[in-house]
Amino acid sequence: MSGCPAAAALAACRQAWEQVLAKAKRAVVFVDAACAESLHWAGGGAGGLLEAGALNVKEFSSFEAGVAEQPKAVFVVSSLLKGRAVDIIRDIVSLSRFQYCVVFTAVSHAVHLLAHGAPGGAEPEAGSQAVFEQFEEKLCQWMGNMNYTAEVRHAPLLLAPISPHLFVTPAFASLFPMTPQDLARINASRPEKKKFGSLNDLDFSSLPPELQLQIRTLVSGLNSLFECLSVREECFAIGTLSKIIAGDLANYSQARNRRKTAQNRASVIFIDRTLDLTGAVGHHGDSLAEKIFSVLPRLPGHANDVMVNMVELTALQTKDETCNIIAPGCLAQPNDPAAKALWESLMNLRQKEAVMEVRRHLVEAASRENLPIKMSMGRVTPEQLSSYIKLFKNNSKALRNHRGLLQLVLATIQALKHPQNAKWDSFLAFERLLLQNIGESEIPSVLNELLPMIKSHNERTANDYTAEDFLVLLVYIYSVVGEIKAGKELDKAEGEVKKALVQTLCDEPELSSLLQKITGEFIFQCNEKTVGMKFVPKESIETA
Template identity: 55%
Template sequence: MLTTEDYTHFPVQMWERVLSKVKKAVIFMDDKCAESLHWCGGAAVLLEAGARNLKQFSSFEACGVNEPKAVFVVSTLLKGTTVEIIKDIISLSHFQYCVVITTVAHSVHLLANNVATEMEGSPVFEQFEEKLCEWMGNMNYTAEVMHVPVVFAPVSQQLLLTPMFAHLFPLLPPDLESINAKRPEKKRFGSLLDVDMNSLPVELQFEIKSLASVLNSVFEATGTREESFAVGPMSRIIAGELSNHPQAKNRRKAAPNKASIIFVDRTMDITGAVGHHGDNLVEKILSVLKPLPGHVTDVQVDMLELTSLQRTPHSQNTLAPGCLAQTQSPAAQTLWEAMLTNKHKEGVMEVRRQLVETASKEKLPIKMSMGRVTPEQLCSYMQLFKSSWGALESHCGVLQLGLATAQTLRHPGLPRWDACLAFERLLLQALGDSDFPAVLRQLLPLMKPRGSEDSTTSGSRSGEDESGPDEMILLLVYLYSLADEAQPADQDTEKEEEVEKLERELMGVLTLVLTREIELSPLVQKLTVIAGLAELVDVW
């Protein structure tokens, strides 16, 4: 009988195929593959399998004479920049044996090379093997090219993420306009629901076909015949591509297990994505701590509190950050599952219980405290481990999760989380009781720059719960997502004019908020392509 373990073990199985090739090799890996590996044991599993080193996939990397074997693990087609980087690394090194592993299936490579029909063998990979030998300088050297779908991050026993497809986003009305602009007038689509696979940009077709191939690999490995359901235009296209996958028909005939797969466009529930409704510890940790560099599924945990190093202005570069991905320690895995599945309060109490239990096992002088869990209390427990290097090393996973919890509980952004939740509830209630202009009038007083007179007289504690640009943008997205459903289609002209006037006021306030910020967050930088105050002044 099929279980969730069959699916969560699949990513590890795929990395085992990579590990079989890494003995005595230097590994070059791009960020997306590294993130998948991060949740499947990290660099340690490569070194334990015999790898000599792990390097970034970059033209500025190379190997010495005493490093004759290389393994490249990439998340892209073997075309364009990817090929140039591989060629650069090989040209600067002295390899005699090269293995290239791509997460993109050979069938997608055929499409990318304008080959419409499936061919026997893997001719694209075979041709690339010849190029590798040519770049190594000897056609008798060894080269291998293969497809291994190392795309999943097994975040928990019930949750698999695909960081490689994090940028894949549902179709929006502007996409329909750009698609129709390239089509004859008589063949233009009336809505996004009419858009088909062949009308999409070629790069997007590659992404969808790659995703369908990956899902087919999972079902093939688990002996599953799927029944697909789709909600939204993009989901319908992806479900159709999976259904029409060349290998799927034969698999479905013989597969002993059955499962349902539901594709849902994220745009069908934007309020769920931007809202602060989740009473979950991990959700808050992911929201307030800085992302781990190059990752979309993990965050940085400051580890200096577990060392004797002194904090300096540059201390963030002194010690490698901790993280949430704990795959080695059973105790850390158990704690992580509790933090992920329990409510916020229960998760925090479980962190304290685990720290107390761990310290007691190590015979550390811990004093049990009852009542509300505070970040200072958690830190006092964890600092006991500084006196024992063995205990620190043995329980590093639990300690990292404990530090992540403590740093989140005392983070200045956490009060703003609660404030946003309160605002969202007010907006939701207001939409039910009033018309849209009235709701916008209620929102305007909230959209004030931090430190303004209105905000300082409202009773906030040193402005710690005042909204910044990020929170304001999220509130606006939340409101307009709900308003699309709440507003009647046949609004009178007077109300439309009132809405336009209020929206101009909102834009003015948001602009003022942005100009008051010394440094903009990564989110706002993406939206404005502006990094800080100096650039903002230049723009205005």
């Protein structure tokens, strides 16, 4: 397409949020996690809402509410106005004294129609938005007066711009391609003569209703983006789910109308994530940004940002102790040109070059503030960067002027010092060895070599792999090995690895957040006589 598509996409993101900002004046704003992440990267974050006149910004939760002095509320949600989202809005409104409520949903009215049983989700004639109008009446009922004001609007809050050329969709972080197990579940509800032979036989209408709505929501959001860009797209797809999404976009009625008048052309490629699991779990990259994302803790509610410990820069020393309670920093600094330039370097350069860029930006910032910095040549170390950053600590003006840059520098320091960073090279070496072994022998032999390395919590040292690490390695192994020949030898090897992993999980004093997500709503039960895993639903156990 002509012009700069990245700049146009970023402008489309900000344009969507301008609708919300225009309604934020004198309101308490409730934002769900996915929309908060979009705002976080698109520019402004909670600060942008406050600058637009919002009285407060709160989590979209039934445990939140407004106070008597806050008669106006704005809700910003990434989901359908159905189910849990409706329950939360009702709880908040009922506990408050609002007289004016505005609800922004990232899901179009056409998708709401589909969710409520309208065929194809087509819009009614004359542009009527019946579902939104009905929800406005509910809002007035919950506020306790039908003469109060309620508005429901669609805003395409789909994208979070991580960089000028990388956009993510936080609301679809859990959307994952289908597997053979999904095919079995779909076939279970179909008559024998109409069962699907493979995933490639599936089409949109054969998918579960929840997945249909999720796909149509994504398609609707993409259509809104392409409408802002005035794009006529040509779609390509690799993978079953990607083909379904591309096909639904091609047949989407609003998309067909847009393509008739679009001035620009673009190619859109959809790729199932299962086709690149090796890249997702491998350690072959040399990007500093990738390591920062991998080792620093996630910012709560965000899938694409991390918490940066700011104590080194902001801790205050009192007579008794160091006061180190401070909000974490983050990577997103959309309103800081210097930080944006450095973030681009962290994303695109090799680690050695990126670290040198970190030092260069830090030295230049210190020089502009007339701080007594001594430039040194040679290898850049975390200790060297820490010594430079301490110059800013007691200079409030310098801190304000370069706070975005300093957060990225601290993220770099903490990632380079993190124990997990030392494991990165170990993972890389082990993955290369696995590739060599897989090329020379069958997978049972590889699993047998892996088995002695699986150790319980009490037996592990700092250099040993955790249960979480082994799950990553197993995903890597099965992703690169290709077709696997079944047999007794494979069954035995896999059985031994499963047994060792289950025992390791049972011995863990506390499961990590990732392992808790994997185990989901189940509780592990095992003993000396148990081989393998037994899953017991929580509701069937009186005392866990």
